[in-house]
Amino acid sequence: xxxxxxxGLLVLVACAQLTLVxxxxxxxxxxxxxxxxxxxxSPSARTLRLVLLTPEGEVGIAIPTxxxxxxxxxxxxxxxxxxxxxxxxxxxxxxxxxxxxLAAARRVxxxxxxxxxxxxxxxxxxxxxxxxxxxxxxxxARPEILGVRAEVWRLLYDADTSQLRPELxxxxxxxxx
Amino acid sequence: MLxxxxxxxxxxxxxxxxxxxxxxxxxxxxEPVWYLExxxxxxxxxxxxxxxxxxxxxxxxxxxxxxxxxxxxxxxHLDNHKFLLTxxxxxxxxxxxxxxxxxxxRTNARLLIGLAFLFAVVGKLLAPDYLxxxxxxxxxxxxxxxxxxxxxxxxxxxxxLQLADLAREDLLVFGDLRIPFDLPSTPRLTALAQGxxxxxxxIEAAVAVLFLWPEDRGPSRWRxxxxxxxxxxxxxxxxxxxxxxxxxxxxTAQSTQRGWRYWPVLYVAAYxxxxxxxxxxxxxxxxxx
Numbered sequence: 001x002x003x004x005x006x007x008g009l010l011v012l013v014a015c016a017q018l019t020l021v022x023x024x025x026x027x028x029x030x031x032x033x034x035x036x037x038x039x040x041x042s043p044s045a046r047t048l049r050l051v052l053l054t055p056e057g058e059v060g061i062a063i064p065t066x067x068x069x070x071x072x073x074x075x076x077x078x079x080x081x082x083x084x085x086x087x088x089x090x091x092x093x094x095x096x097x098x099x100x101x102l103a104a105a106r107r108v109x110x111x112x113x114x115x116x117x118x119x120x121x122x123x124x125x126x127x128x129x130x131x132x133x134x135x136x137x138x139x140x141a142r143p144e145i146l147g148v149r150a151e152v153w154r155l156l157y158d159a160d161t162s163q164l165r166p167e168l169x170x171x172x173x174x175x176x177x
Numbered sequence: 178m179l180x181x182x183x184x185x186x187x188x189x190x191x192x193x194x195x196x197x198x199x200x201x202x203x204x205x206x207x208e209p210v211w212y213l214e215x216x217x218x219x220x221x222x223x224x225x226x227x228x229x230x231x232x233x234x235x236x237x238x239x240x241x242x243x244x245x246x247x248x249x250x251x252x253x254h255l256d257n258h259k260f261l262l263t264x265x266x267x268x269x270x271x272x273x274x275x276x277x278x279x280x281x282x283r284t285n286a287r288l289l290i291g292l293a294f295l296f297a298v299v300g301k302l303l304a305p306d307y308l309x310x311x312x313x314x315x316x317x318x319x320x321x322x323x324x325x326x327x328x329x330x331x332x333x334x335x336x337x338l339q340l341a342d343l344a345r346e347d348l349l350v351f352g353d354l355r356i357p358f359d360l361p362s363t364p365r366l367t368a369l370a371q372g373x374x375x376x377x378x379x380i381e382a383a384v385a386v387l388f389l390w391p392e393d394r395g396p397s398r399w400r401x402x403x404x405x406x407x408x409x410x411x412x413x414x415x416x417x418x419x420x421x422x423x424x425x426x427x428x429t430a431q432s433t434q435r436g437w438r439y440w441p442v443l444y445v446a447a448y449x450x451x452x453x454x455x456x457x458x459x460x461x462x463x464x465x466x
Contacts, residue, residue, distance in 0.1 A: 003281045006268035007288035013260060014296045018303075028300055030253055032260035034293050035300030037377070037415070038307050040315045043254065047349040071254045155349070155358075156306060157315025159370075162362040164315070164345065 025152070025169050026076045040157045046074040046169065049151040050089050052096070052128050053173075054143035059096050061089070062127040077152035082172035086150040090176045094128045095140030102127060149173040186441045188279065191430070194441065195282070196231035198426040198448060199265065200224055203240065206419035208259055213247025216240070237270030258420035261293055265423060284392075286431035290404065290424065291388030298382050307374065314370035318360045319345055326414065331366030380407050393435060401440040404428050408447045413454040421451040 010032075017033030020026040028035030029042045036042075048070065050061040073081055129140065151171040155164045184190070203221045207214060220240050224230040244263040248255055268285035275281035301307045306315075317327040324338045341360055348358050383403050390397045404424065412421040425448040432440040 003271050003275050003285065004288065005271060006264040006285055007292055009267070010260070010264050010289060010292050010296075014292070018296075018299075026253070028304060030255065030257075032252070032255070032257060033300060034257045034296040035304070036257055036297075037316075038297070038300040038312065039304035040306055040312050045319075045349075071251075075253045155345075157311050157318070157360070158357070159309060159311035159314050159362075159367065161357070162360050163357040164319075164348070164360060165357050 020076070024076060024078050027074075030075050041154050043071070043075050045155045046077075047153050047155075048073060049153060050085070051149040051151070052089075052094060052143065052145055053147040053149060054096075054145060056143060058149075059094075059126050059128045059143070061094070062129055074152060077170045079170060079172050082150040082152065082170060083174060086148040086172050086174040087177075089150070090145060090148040090174055092130060094130060094143070094145065096126050096128045096143050097140050098126050101140075145176045147173055147175045182439060182442055185445075186438055191279065191441070192282070193228065193231060194445070195426055195430040196224070196269070198422065198429060198445070199262075199269065200231070202262065202419060202422040202426060203266075206422065207244075208247055208251065208255065210247040210251065213243055216243030217247075232273060234270045234273040237266050237273065241267040241270060256417070256419070257293075258417065258423050261289065262419070262423050264289055265427060283431045283433065286427035287388050287392065287400075290427050290431065291385055294381050294385035295389065298378065298385055301378055301381070307378075310367065310371040310374045313373045313377075314362060314367055315360075317366060317370060317373075318362060322416065323414070326369075327366060330369050332363050333361055333366060337361045377411075380410070388431075393433070398436050401428065401432055401437075401443070405440075405443055405447055409450060412451040413458065416451075416455040416458060418451055418455055422448055425451075 013032040014034060017026065017031035017035070020031060021028050021033065021035070027041055027043055027046065028039050029037075052059045052061060073085065149171060150173075152169045153166050154169050156167055157163075158165045185194075200221045203217050204225075207217050217240055220236055220243070224236055230236050241263060244259075244266060248259060248263060265286075268289065269282065272278050272281035272285060304312065306312045317323045317331060318333075318338065319342060321342060324335060324342075327333050327338055328335045338361070345358065345360075380403070384400075384407055387396055387400045387403050405428070408421050408424055408428075412418070425444045429441045429444040432444065
């Protein structure tokens with residue numbers, strides 16, 4: 001019996017992985033279930049979004065400050081972890097810049113945002129930055145934060161239209177403290 | 178006097194051969210977690226330098242314990258072959274405690290391979306986008322490792338693929354996720370994706386059935402060619418050397434002396450082939466354009 005312990009463990013872990021894929025949004029590629037190369041829903045097709053909820057509307061956070069393990073969050077985005085991240089974000093200080101401000105201040109923008117501008121042009125939406133990383137020379141607005149929404153998305157490939165189609169995996173919203 | 182191939186495949190040398198293949202794999206493709214590396218590298222180097230250690234169960238239990246400790250904290254982003262390697266090291270240790278070590282090792286290797294492929298097939302059948310061919314088509318268009326294939330066999334210009342890849346990265350980080358994102362597919366690529374979809378499912382299902390089939394009965398004699406065919410057709414294109422090597426080591430361990438006796442030589446050749454083909458692919462020498 002002891003000599004088939006290893007195959008038994010494989011079956012146990014793989015069944016647990018299949019369950020977690022269906023109940024906790026675990027990516028099928030990970031977790032010991034041998035689901036790699038079975039679906040487009042791989043870790044590299046997932047992304048995290050944080051959105052500030054303000055009286056003026058929603059503002060996407062350009063550079064999230066993460067105090068949770070990002071790989072864990074993307075591969076296994078359970079509601080508790082997303083809620084934790086949203087609560088941490090709601091406690092932070094944020095400055096919001098308009099698309100016009102960002103376009104005018106490309107020189108002082110972080111490299112990753114400049115890269116986006118170079119390829120796609122400026123975003124038509126306002127963007128929030130952590131106060132600790134404020135953009136020199138820019139007067140950002142300090143909106144009243146009503147709450148924060150944390151979202152994990154995945155891209156799926158639609159072969160009929162040859163398009164990547166985003167799909168929300170899981171989300172959590174918290175009120176500001 | 179035996180020729181070198183006969184000496185190489187001699188049953189009494191099989192355990193050392195499998196042990197050596199596994200130790201090399203542990204040294205070159207372990208998860209980069211420092212306490213895992215300290216333990217696994219230390220024990221693997223010791224066993225390579227002093228080969229009698231390979232037959233000590235404590236060595237393999239120690240390696241399995243370090244692998245488990247290192248993998249637990251990162252299980253949610255660990256590649257599947259790292260799980261398989263952990264089970265395999267545990268199985269080697271347990272086989273050394275058995276009355277018939279060779280038989281126990283062979284059974285463990287056979288079951289681990291068969292079960293891994295069975296779950297791989299189940300995963301593909303349960304996935305919403307596999308059987309339609311959408312997964313492989315999307316993969317060929319978005320994974321840089323397959324751009325050469327998409328270009329040569331799918332007829333898509335490399336710059337188009339590279340541009341789409343950069344734009345996709347931006348979409349994930351900054352873009353408006355409410356808007357679908359176009360990729361440059363072609364009918365040829367769609368046909369290629371369909372072919373890859375059904376070939377992969379067929380070869381994986383074949384390996385699962387053949388390795389889970391009772392030993393020395395019916396189609397089980399086709400195990401070795403099926404697994405070798407999978408290794409040499411999959412890993413040069415999908416360069417996950419660690420997975421190829423753990424399969425080759427387990428394949429060597431389960432190969433019996435009945436029928437053709439030189440399968441272990443081919444497993445070792447496949448072990449080397451995957452490593453060398455990956456190096457050539459990484460060199461860029463084969464990249465079109």
